[in-house]
Each structure stands twice: as C-alpha cells, then as structure tokens.
Amino acid sequence: MAVSFVLFLVSVLILGGRVDSEPVQDKQALLAFIRQTPHANRLQWNESVSACDWMGVQCDGNRSFVFTLRLPGVGLVGPIPPNTLGQLGQLRVLSLRSNRLSGQIPADFSNMTLLRSLYLQDNKFTGEFPDSVTRLTRLNRLDLSSNNFSGSIPFAVNNLTHLTRLFLANNKFSGNLPSINPGDLVDFNVSNNNLNGLIPDTLAKFPASAFTGNLDLCGGPLPPCNPFFPSPAPSPILPSPPAIPQKKSKKLSTAAVIAIAVASAIVAFLLLLCLILCLRRQKRLQPKPEKPPVMPRTVAAEAGTSSSKDDIIGGSAEAERNRLVFFEGGIYSFDLEDLLRASAEVLGKGSVGTSYKAVLEEGTTVVVKRLKDVVVSKKEFEMQMEVLGKIKHENVVPLRAYYYSKDEKLLVYDFMRDGSLSALLHGSRGSGRTPLDWDNRMRIALSAARGLAHLHIAGKVIHGNIKSSNILLKPEHDACISDFGLNPLFGNTMPPSRVAGYRAPEVLETRKVTFKSDVYSFGVLLLELLTGKAPNQASLGEEGIDLPRWVQSVVREEWTAEVFDVELMGYNNIEEEMVQLLQIGMSCVSTVPDQRPNMAEVVRMIEEINRGDTDDGLRQSSDDPSKGSDGHTPPTGSRTPPRSVTP
Known part of the structure; x- marks a missing residue:
C-alpha cells in the first residue's frame, strides 16, 4: 500500500512538472535569435516569464517545447543567425513573413525536421534555393516568394513528398523547371522569375498565372515552344560556284541573282513574321498590373466562395511598403496575408465604411473596418492612427492595427461577441x-x-x-x-x-x-x-x-x-x-x-x-x-x- 502511494505521488509530481515546465532550451534559442537580430520595439520578450507567453510564441499543451513561432511584420532586419532558430527541433510552424531579413537561410534549418509550414515571403533573402529546406521532408506549405533567391530550382524539391503548396514567385530563379511531382501539390506559383524551357507535364495542370513573367517558358498552359521553327531551316545562301577558268566572266549568272533575291525576300519575311509574333506573345504574357490588397474576400464572402492568394496578394512594391501596422502592447500576432486569407462575414455597412468579422486560420477573430471616402494623405492618416492607437480604457474598444494604401484603408478592432x-x-x-x-x-x-x-x-x-x-x-x-x-x-x-x-x-x-x-x-x-x-x-x-x-x-x-x-x-x-x-x-x-x-x-x-x-x-x-x-x-x-x- 505504501509503495503504491509513493508511486502515485511520484507520478503526480512528474505530471505536475510537465504542466508547469518551461521550454528552457527553446527559450535560450529564441533569446539568442532576438538578441542578434535587430527588430522593432513592439516585439518585447520578457525574460522573466515563460517563453510560452511571449508574443508570437505558442507551446504544446504541456508547455514543454515551442510548437509555433509567428513573427510576421515585426521589423526583423538582417540575416538569421545560425544556431538560433535551427535549434527549435519540435517546431511545426515558422512564419517570418513581411520583415527585412536578408542573407542566406542557415544550414541548421534542416534540424527542424517536424516543420509543417514555412513562411519566409516578402523579405530580402539571397542565394540559391536553400538546400536545408529540401531536407524538411514533412513540409506541406513552403512560401519563399518575393525575395532575391537565384540559381536553379533543384530537383530535390521532390524530397518534400507531403508538399501541398509551393510559392516561389517574384525571385530571380533561372534555368529549366524540374519535374516537381509531389502527389498532393494543389497550389503552385513561379511567376516573375527568369525561368526558361518547356514546362514539365507534372506542372502543366496549373493555370498560366502560375508561370507569367518568365518570358522564356513555354508549353503547358502557355503557348507551345517554337511553333514556327520546329527544326533548323536550311541556309538560304547560294553555295559557292564551281571553279571556273579565270578567263570566264566573274559576273553572277541571272539565275544566281534571282536565287539570291528570292532567298533575301524569304529571310526578311520570316524575320518580320517572327518579330511580330514575339511582340504579340510578350504582350499576352506580360502580367497585368496588380492592385494593392483589398479587404479579405469581400466579394467571395457574399457569394459563398473563397478567393485565391493570387487574387488577393500582389508582389508589388506597393504591397511591400504598405503593411499591416500593429500598436505596441497588442495581443495579436498575424500579418496582412493572414488577414486577407481569413474568412470574412459582413457585419454591417455604416456611415464611414463596411465592417467585417474576420476569422483567421488559427481561430483568432477580429473586426476589420474598411473605410471609404478618406481624403487625407498617408502621413496625416498615420498620425491620426498613432493618436487613436494609444487610447486604452475598459469602456473603449481598442484599435489594434491599421493598413493604408492608395485604394484601401483598413482598421482592426477586437470582436465584441455580444453585439451593439x-x-x-x-x-x-x-x-x-x-x-x-x-x-x-x-x-x-x-x-x-x-x-x-x-x-x-x-x-x-x-x-x-x-x-x-x-x-x-x-x-x-x-x-x-x-x-x-x-x-x-x-x-x-x-x-x-x-x-x-x-x-x-x-x-x-x-x-x-x-x-x-x-x-x-x-x-x-x-x-x-x-x-x-x-x-x-x-x-x-x-x-x-x-x-x-x-x-x-x-x-x-x-x-x-x-x-x-x-x-x-x-x-x-x-x-x-x-x-x-x-x-x-x-x-x-x-x-x-x-x-x-x-x-x-x-x-x-x-x-x-x-x-x-x-x-x-x-x-x-x-x-x-x-x-x-x-x-x-x-x-x-x-x-x-x-x-x-x-x-
């Protein structure tokens, strides 16, 4: 009986230790990362509290390891230091979107073998396709778009057998596209790179918008490769005349002159035709200018359908400059792309704009107000937002974030479930x-x-x-x-x-x-x-x-x-x-x-x-x-x- 009681006590202590435990090693890795990476003031991690309570950090149920790290748009600058984030061996989701991170992806990223989702878009990363990423075999979402990656896209991407979404748009990748063929791949985009050659049959199922901006790509959803010149044409230049006695006339015969004229006319016609076709093809393939992001699924929510990322997010410099701006001391950790992907429900159309209930993928619910008829400049708008964002009172709904672009002005508030x-x-x-x-x-x-x-x-x-x-x-x-x-x-x-x-x-x-x-x-x-x-x-x-x-x-x-x-x-x-x-x-x-x-x-x-x-x-x-x-x-x-x- 005494032995059973002791065993019960030990088990309780062990379980209690699990519940109240602190992910010590993960905390040290995060502190090393944030100390070596310049960042905006709003990301303030208090070393005296558990890392599980830090902004953007989510731990497992027992608080024994970091499960998710989301730091979108928090002003991170410079390269990712080695031996920091790569030490988070239990991480499932890593989002560093919309910062100013640069340099190459550290090799120790390959240690995060349990990673499911990796979001690195809208940064300034350079170098070739990260070799360490091709070793994360459990990835199902990978987004490296809107960076400065170069070189070829490796065939080793096929190591990511669980991949469902792959976004590599708006980089400097070159060379041929490999036959990427994870069985569950449902979303793919390599637009606006320097790729060339024939689109593999494994990728031909995706729409033309997934390949636009690569003027040397052809086949699949794009026009066929070399439609007018399937094989090299014979040289139109007349062969050298046979040796003749020097006494004969050096003038070309009438037949030779006619042949040269005909050949020249044919060459000129073919060149002109080729030029016209190239210009028409370039105009057709050139992507249309993209508008800045709009309120999430405004039309789609009312029609009962969802919108794709390409319809909402653009890789333009305007989108890069105009990011979701949070106020210090906020409780949310998401970025503009998360917001635009959210399911949206119209709450009401008021005098200053339309309000939406937006439910993000991780379950966070906020209210987004889409303003209309704003007449002030961006600077005046931001100054007023700074004033309003500082107001904190229990009987005032706090303004959490805002977004400003030429065509869209959005405000983010807490969602009040009991209505008006x-x-x-x-x-x-x-x-x-x-x-x-x-x-x-x-x-x-x-x-x-x-x-x-x-x-x-x-x-x-x-x-x-x-x-x-x-x-x-x-x-x-x-x-x-x-x-x-x-x-x-x-x-x-x-x-x-x-x-x-x-x-x-x-x-x-x-x-x-x-x-x-x-x-x-x-x-x-x-x-x-x-x-x-x-x-x-x-x-x-x-x-x-x-x-x-x-x-x-x-x-x-x-x-x-x-x-x-x-x-x-x-x-x-x-x-x-x-x-x-x-x-x-x-x-x-x-x-x-x-x-x-x-x-x-x-x-x-x-x-x-x-x-x-x-x-x-x-x-x-x-x-x-x-x-x-x-x-x-x-x-x-x-x-x-x-x-x-x-x-």
Missing part, C-alpha cells in the same frame, strides 16, 4: 423577446459615459459619430465605445447624413463636430435608452421630428408613461431614477452648446442618481479605473412589477 446596443434595444421587439431591464440600461449609460469622458479628457479626441450601433456590449452589459476619432480622416468635417438623428443643431450648419456636439449625441443616446425609440424612428409622430423635440413636446403636456419605454413599465420603484436620467439627457441636448455639461459632469450626475442597489458597482468613483466593470448585474427580480403604472 442598437441591436439589443431595437431588435425583435415582438413576442419572445427578453426586455432590456432598467438596471442594465443604467449600467450601459454609465459605462458608455465613462468611455466617452476618457476619449475627451485623457485622449483629447472627439468621437464624432456617437450612436447606439457604435455602443458595443460586454457579456455583463458594460458598454464600450467604438468607431471613435475617425472624423479627421474625412477632412475634419462630417456630412450630416453620417450622424442623422444624433447630430447637434450646430453640426447641421458648420458640419464640424466638437466635444459639445458629442455631448448632444450622447444625450440623444440617453433618451433612446429611456424611450426605447430610435432617434429617426417614424413612430415619433410628426414627420421630420427628432427624438429630443418629441420628448420635449410630451413633457410640456404632462408627465405620462408615453415618454418611457413600455418595457420599463413592468418594474417598480424606478420612476424617480428614470426622471433623473431624463433630466440629464435633456440637459445634454440643449440647443445652445455652452449650456450643455461636459462629459465629466455627465458621468458624475449619472453616478449620483439614487440607486436602490448600492452593491452593483455603478456608484464607484469616476477616479476608480475599475469602475463599472465588476461584472455584477442586479437580478431582474429586484424590480417587481407594480399593480398600476404611475405617470
């Missing part, structure tokens, strides 16, 4: 709907006010587009402000249609948003929470009347239940609080900007509403950074329906 206030408040108000109770409406009002106040005070940023669809919700109904600070991208003015129903009166005239116009829009939001009516809802009665004027007209007549949402009439002891919040909302929508409170005052006034529950976290001081985020929601039963509604 607009959908929660106005969606499916028929039978079977779960009403939004008063406690949660108060929680939303206060947390949204805190988020907007932080934008105004700490960030010194005007939101410019406050509306219920831009108020996103956490699981416990704390609110987060989204789509903030985008107004300067449109020339520091906002067309009135973009804030219809929420716009302050002065914005209609000046088309300029201010801190005070934000307060007005927030006041409309409070009235929306109280009444359950959308600001531009037709049920407001008189055509063209907005929500503040409708509330004022009802209040002037008398205090009736008509003002408040009918869904709130089922709760008791909340009338006083509703009236107090209504007064705050009405002060915010004053027609005179100077008579409106600032957002710090709005937060204070909401906090001072005499709440019946004092332990719900809503009355915390506005100086407390954790205010309103304790996740406690008062039970619905705390408010019992009254027998009759008191106006």
Whole structure:
C-alpha cells in the first residue's frame, strides 16, 4: 500500500512538472535569435516569464517545447543567425513573413525536421534555393516568394513528398523547371522569375498565372515552344560556284541573282513574321498590373466562395511598403496575408465604411473596418492612427492595427461577441423577446459615459459619430465605445447624413463636430435608452421630428408613461431614477452648446442618481479605473412589477 502511494505521488509530481515546465532550451534559442537580430520595439520578450507567453510564441499543451513561432511584420532586419532558430527541433510552424531579413537561410534549418509550414515571403533573402529546406521532408506549405533567391530550382524539391503548396514567385530563379511531382501539390506559383524551357507535364495542370513573367517558358498552359521553327531551316545562301577558268566572266549568272533575291525576300519575311509574333506573345504574357490588397474576400464572402492568394496578394512594391501596422502592447500576432486569407462575414455597412468579422486560420477573430471616402494623405492618416492607437480604457474598444494604401484603408478592432446596443434595444421587439431591464440600461449609460469622458479628457479626441450601433456590449452589459476619432480622416468635417438623428443643431450648419456636439449625441443616446425609440424612428409622430423635440413636446403636456419605454413599465420603484436620467439627457441636448455639461459632469450626475442597489458597482468613483466593470448585474427580480403604472 505504501509503495503504491509513493508511486502515485511520484507520478503526480512528474505530471505536475510537465504542466508547469518551461521550454528552457527553446527559450535560450529564441533569446539568442532576438538578441542578434535587430527588430522593432513592439516585439518585447520578457525574460522573466515563460517563453510560452511571449508574443508570437505558442507551446504544446504541456508547455514543454515551442510548437509555433509567428513573427510576421515585426521589423526583423538582417540575416538569421545560425544556431538560433535551427535549434527549435519540435517546431511545426515558422512564419517570418513581411520583415527585412536578408542573407542566406542557415544550414541548421534542416534540424527542424517536424516543420509543417514555412513562411519566409516578402523579405530580402539571397542565394540559391536553400538546400536545408529540401531536407524538411514533412513540409506541406513552403512560401519563399518575393525575395532575391537565384540559381536553379533543384530537383530535390521532390524530397518534400507531403508538399501541398509551393510559392516561389517574384525571385530571380533561372534555368529549366524540374519535374516537381509531389502527389498532393494543389497550389503552385513561379511567376516573375527568369525561368526558361518547356514546362514539365507534372506542372502543366496549373493555370498560366502560375508561370507569367518568365518570358522564356513555354508549353503547358502557355503557348507551345517554337511553333514556327520546329527544326533548323536550311541556309538560304547560294553555295559557292564551281571553279571556273579565270578567263570566264566573274559576273553572277541571272539565275544566281534571282536565287539570291528570292532567298533575301524569304529571310526578311520570316524575320518580320517572327518579330511580330514575339511582340504579340510578350504582350499576352506580360502580367497585368496588380492592385494593392483589398479587404479579405469581400466579394467571395457574399457569394459563398473563397478567393485565391493570387487574387488577393500582389508582389508589388506597393504591397511591400504598405503593411499591416500593429500598436505596441497588442495581443495579436498575424500579418496582412493572414488577414486577407481569413474568412470574412459582413457585419454591417455604416456611415464611414463596411465592417467585417474576420476569422483567421488559427481561430483568432477580429473586426476589420474598411473605410471609404478618406481624403487625407498617408502621413496625416498615420498620425491620426498613432493618436487613436494609444487610447486604452475598459469602456473603449481598442484599435489594434491599421493598413493604408492608395485604394484601401483598413482598421482592426477586437470582436465584441455580444453585439451593439442598437441591436439589443431595437431588435425583435415582438413576442419572445427578453426586455432590456432598467438596471442594465443604467449600467450601459454609465459605462458608455465613462468611455466617452476618457476619449475627451485623457485622449483629447472627439468621437464624432456617437450612436447606439457604435455602443458595443460586454457579456455583463458594460458598454464600450467604438468607431471613435475617425472624423479627421474625412477632412475634419462630417456630412450630416453620417450622424442623422444624433447630430447637434450646430453640426447641421458648420458640419464640424466638437466635444459639445458629442455631448448632444450622447444625450440623444440617453433618451433612446429611456424611450426605447430610435432617434429617426417614424413612430415619433410628426414627420421630420427628432427624438429630443418629441420628448420635449410630451413633457410640456404632462408627465405620462408615453415618454418611457413600455418595457420599463413592468418594474417598480424606478420612476424617480428614470426622471433623473431624463433630466440629464435633456440637459445634454440643449440647443445652445455652452449650456450643455461636459462629459465629466455627465458621468458624475449619472453616478449620483439614487440607486436602490448600492452593491452593483455603478456608484464607484469616476477616479476608480475599475469602475463599472465588476461584472455584477442586479437580478431582474429586484424590480417587481407594480399593480398600476404611475405617470
């Protein structure tokens, strides 16, 4: 019995050691790599914590070895030091895309025998096709495109028997294409190199786009080789005349002159024909200019199909210059190509652009906003992004990354699974709907006010587009402000249609948003929470009347239940609080900007509403950074329906 207990203890200790273990050797290899490789400041690995918690590093379930290393677009510069990454013998995925790495691939890469995916595209690597890579026999994805590799493509590529995708485009490879024939190869591209000769039958199944930009390649999906000159033509020059006595005339005979003229005409015709055919062939094979990348699968997502890499990613210098830019302290590790390969679902088309839910291959979910009508320069755009990227608050949806090119401007945000206030408040108000109770409406009002106040005070940023669809919700109904600070991208003015129903009166005239116009829009939001009516809802009665004027007209007549949402009439002891919040909302929508409170005052006034529950976290001081985020929601039963509604 004692022996069994001891064995049990030992096994527990061993298993416990596995769970809490640290991949010491892999950590040393990674530290050696990052110390010897210049890189951008945003890649900060803390030696005091486990390597498994570093940005871009993923370990196995027992945290005993590094399983995946993804460092795309993190500003790595120079050659890969030997005896660093090659020591990660258990690595399955290595992505160093879109950096400025150069030199040759170290020979010790061949030690990573378990590697499945190797992404080295969009760098400055040189030398011949890496011999060490041909020894990674378990590879199924290899991307060396958009580098400066040269020399021939070796037949040893056939050692990679599990290969499914091989991309070698935009390099300087030369010579003939070998008969590459891994049985599962489904994606292949060697476009824009210096290859020549006949395309092997094993590769003829791929489209012409896989071979464009190699003017000396022929056969397969390209035009046949030498179609007009299958064999060398006999020399058209007349043979030397037989020796004749010197006394005879040295003049050529009439037949010889005719033969020479005919032969010359034939040669000239053939040369002209050959030149015309070559020019037409070159024009046909020349790849069309590629546009910069667009939002992932915009058309494909709506049509239910997927798009290929060649449709999305280009090897142009524009794509090289315009990369996905992440902000320091972010939680994501992916690059533009990962984003463009993601499956995309349209979430909505708003006033500033279209929002997509993008699910990346490794399962990460983000929101990508594709902006439209941006008028500022790239420098102005980047300056505004730097301002917005520094804003961090629990009630503000953080901007994680951005992308800028001539034709596309993308913003990357966290995905909020619980949707928007607009959908929660106005969606499916028929039978079977779960009403939004008063406690949660108060929680939303206060947390949204805190988020907007932080934008105004700490960030010194005007939101410019406050509306219920831009108020996103956490699981416990704390609110987060989204789509903030985008107004300067449109020339520091906002067309009135973009804030219809929420716009302050002065914005209609000046088309300029201010801190005070934000307060007005927030006041409309409070009235929306109280009444359950959308600001531009037709049920407001008189055509063209907005929500503040409708509330004022009802209040002037008398205090009736008509003002408040009918869904709130089922709760008791909340009338006083509703009236107090209504007064705050009405002060915010004053027609005179100077008579409106600032957002710090709005937060204070909401906090001072005499709440019946004092332990719900809503009355915390506005100086407390954790205010309103304790996740406690008062039970619905705390408010019992009254027998009759008191106006």
